[in-house]
Amino acid sequence: MGGIVVIGGGTGSFTVLKGLKRYTNNLTAVVSMFDSGGSTGILRDELGHLPPGDVRRCILALAPEDTHTDVLRDLMSFRFENGKGLSGHSLGNLLLTALKEITKDEVLAIERLSQLLGLKGRVLPVTIDNSHLCAVMENGTIVRGETNIDIPDHDPNLKITKLFVDPPAHALIDAIDALKNADKIVIGPGDLYTSIIPNFLVKGIPEAIKESKAKKIYICNVMTKYGETNDYKASTFLKEIEKYLGEKSVDVMICNTELGEETLLKKYSEEKAYPVEIDVENLSHVQLIADDFLNKAEIIRHDSMKLAKTIMNL
């Protein structure tokens, strides 16, 4: 056992896993299962399956990039753009959904697809309970459904004071085992309230993380997100994590110091997203690794390889 467990969801997990797979096969992705938008939301609503989107992304991240599976990876990434009922659907989501119907088992479906792609590592849903993410806003209103929190249909200036899942969700036993036996647990990066914390709302997960002797590494976001983490500093992110996992639950925090290009920053500022300020003075209780972790690309995002190298050296 041992190895590295990455807990999160969405593109953040994708980025970390893509780098880490170059160093080790002993990798497990524990994936948030509360997505309710897009192709995933339709499959969830109409077919009653668990949301496949984040699982698909993690499977793709861990797929070896050899020519043998080129075609399969292309298919996994394909999205239909035309066709009345098909438009918007990711083929990878459809494959997962079909495998779920064939195997009658969420976890087995993921395993089968993973085998097909010769995956380096495992992808585990944090839960197979069909629950929805809910946010309590500071004015007391409740926003229901991940996609409604993520793409706010709420007043974006209101703070999220509490998250919960409804009905309560229980952790997959394999996810608990992986966390308990890990050498390193990597939390994030990813949207704090819609990709990271939802995992900690699942019964058994915070307990497993606390109990684990693993080094716990939190990768803080590069940018704030309007409607979710307005004006958050590095310590605010950490405090939110600790609210669900307990004080001093994080050993190492990775923060990016490099600002993106000015033109890019300007684009982000139009969406009221700004670089996360690293307020070192409030981070004294963690080992802080502040460095350039930026991927120099057309969007502001962590660099897979820089993150992986740093995590491996911890």
Place this chain on the structure above:
Amino acid sequence: MGGIVVIGGGTGSFTVLKGLKRYTNNLTAVVSMFDSGGSTGILRDELGHLPPGDVRRCILALAPEDTHTDVLRDLMSFRFENGKGLSGHSLGNLLLTALKEITKDEVLAIERLSQLLGLKGRVLPVTIDNSHLCAVMENGTIVRGETNIDIPDHDPNLKITKLFVDPPAHALIDAIDALKNADKIVIGPGDLYTSIIPNFLVKGIPEAIKESKAKKIYICNVMTKYGETNDYKASTFLKEIEKYLGEKSVDVMICNTELGEETLLKKYSEEKAYPVEIDVENLSHVQLIADDFLNKAEIIRHDSMKLAKTIMNL
């Protein structure tokens, strides 16, 4: 080159190919491309692609039955039963459609999927022109679209006097080459007017078959089909084939002598489908192989292995 070319479409080709693959890898399926119903029809109409259904069936027939590709074969056979836009769609059709969009090439898409499944043999569309099958009925009316001929929206007592495709279709050069260089060409079994003859309406195909030094083997249907081949005897089937391929174009004709179980025959007779009578006296210009080729199952169909053994011995 050399080898066996099976020309047809639908479940008939599936049956022959499934048996033949146990004897040889030197197999090519040339597949009719005029299907316009079901999942295939929707993809054809909404996405403007060629019909994937018969190609998918032939790919499945030629896929080796090893455990390594179990999951892929399961996925290829899966059909969505729920979901507003998805219900009725075959996942194999969606895979072919996605590969077409990824590769921008019908033939390459089939090749990629074939490689993925480690196919024994090749599957070739008879044409990549987007044409529709049309039937001229004996009263002069024209029925357009394979599905309308197949599931008759025409008076089922009217004979089909002529078939044509609109616009004219030109054969895939690889299909022409395969036919010209074959050792054996297997025609059928399959619906005469919607699976077999449509191939002969494609420019270049009848010429290639005539020019080929291959032994030409026609597998006659076991049952007549109401609305298409009412009261047809073996010689009527052959005559129709010869109408498009030329006289004496068939060297060997395989006919089934075994009647199905009485209860089964009764079920078929309710749909006005009857065993094809072998009128030996009108078949003197072909080598006739009349034997028990029946698959003893819950439907009346040819037996894959019996057909394959007979073809291999020719």
